[in-house]
Amino acid sequence: xxxxxxxxxxxxxxxxxxxxxxxxxxxxxxxxxxxxxxxxxxxxxxxxxxxxxxxxxxxxxxxxx
Numbered sequence: 001x002x003x004x005x006x007x008x009x010x011x012x013x014x015x016x017x018x019x020x021x022x023x024x025x026x027x028x029x030x031x032x033x034x035x036x037x038x039x040x041x042x043x044x045x046x047x048x049x050x051x052x053x054x055x056x057x058x059x060x061x062x063x064x065x
Contacts, residue, residue: 022038
């Protein structure tokens with residue numbers, strides 16, 4: 001809960017900060033998914049849900065940071 005309070009007190013990150021954090025994500029497929037989600041203001045399910053990717057070899061992972 002401390003992270004939420006810290007983010008609230010600090011305010012929203014700038015566009016540059018968000019893009020820098022997204023550009024630091026590895027592997028590339030995760031970075032591209034985050035870019036798409038940020039640019040379209042999409043939900044996680046819209047980016048990597050079962051209706052988005054037609055391939056059967058998509059692995060879904062969660063990460064912090």
